[in-house]
Amino acid sequence: MVPDPPSLSRRALLGGAAAGLVGLTGVVGAVRPTALPDAVTDQASKFLPDPTDHRWHPPVSEAHARDTVGQLAEEVERGRELWSDLDTDERFTGAGGWLESAREALQAENYREATFYATGGMQFAAEEVGIALARLDRPEADPKRLADRGEAIRDRADxxxxxxxxxxxxxxxxxxxxxxxxxxxxxxxxxxxxERDRDREYDARDIGSIYAGNRQAELRLATAEHHRERVHELVGDDGDPMADRxxxxxxRFRARIEEFPSREAVREEVEAVEDEYGPGPYALARWKLAMWCYDTDYYVADWDEGLSLMTTVEAAQALAQRRAHDRAVDALAMDPDDDGFDSGHVVREKRAAMKRFRRVVGDDPAPLLSILTVRAGEDIDVAEVxxxxSYEYPIWxxxxxxxxxxxxxxxxxxxxxxxYERFVE
Incomplete structure (x- = not known):
């Protein structure tokens, strides 16, 4: 570590940092961050390296992307035709710019991005198509027919x-x-x-939302089927089964999770800290850590049936969060009775987190490792004052x-x- 230069005053450091971002990050790298003014380290937190957009996504073929974008274009065209038959001053708004973005991505040969935009745009275009179908009293707007279509989509997904x-x-x-x-x-x-709810009546807006849900689900499912074909090509017919593992x-993950305190117990502990010391930096840090490590947690909903790998990965992430919570509480760089916080700690901690990220994840992680660590990368991304x-008051x-x-x-x-090794060993 480079020692603190004794001849530099805080004013001189601040003036030098203002010369530009390069100078700013250079100064922060040359001295202890907590020796610098908060005005410097607040800004430095924004310009340190981070792992933006590191999550792995399966690639998409050109043919699949073109088909998906084409379906959105057809839905937009159908919407124009249907709305021209309506006696209304309202206007058809199409896909809200998503179709144009999808076409631009397609032209740039960004096929996954094109598929993403087309799938997102279907929600907007199809909703307006569904509204028009309902107002025109077309058969496709019948709730039972829509529910049957939704059931067929879910069966195909199963x-x-x-x-x-x-x-x-x-x-x-x-x-x-x-x-x-x-x-x-x-x-x-x-x-x-x-899914049909027989205990309610549906207006045109409801029908539009249901119709759009089906159309978007169909596009998502087609992409999932496309990826299924690709992974079958990668694995072949002789893959080793992993279901039992x-x-x-x-x-095991859920059993380990049960060994930790409940959410309610952690909340009560944090409330006791705040009652004793007041709502200062330490109490806020404890609230944040409890919320992020216990509240944003795994769960198994009705639509998760059969999705064993996904729910197991979420259990692994929940276990990592609980363990991380205890480590983080022990490492907090503030005392319970502090009434302010030096943002130099942000710079130092973000640099340390990024160093560990490079060591653990690297530039080209295996897909499963990327998925496991995705939230950690996002946390580093937003670790800036x-x-x-959006600055909070007080700034600490x-x-x-x-x-x-x-x-x-x-x-x-x-x-x-x-x-990760438990999955792949």
Missing amino acids: DLVASFDDYPVADPGRDLGWYHDIERTVRFVRFDAS IDRLDE GFAG RDRVDAYCYALVARMKLKEYPPL
């Missing part, structure tokens, strides 16, 4: 999941990432596809928030390597 229920792999770190992405997509499909891991320009609250993001990311990254 068949897709069943096609790899033994999770055959040739390369676990790679292939489990593919299966996880498919299951995650199926979760959205099940959520979006219509995944089930065992799920049981005034994230998105924003500094504590950024510091805790970096701290919990670093602690979670300590936990992920052994958890």
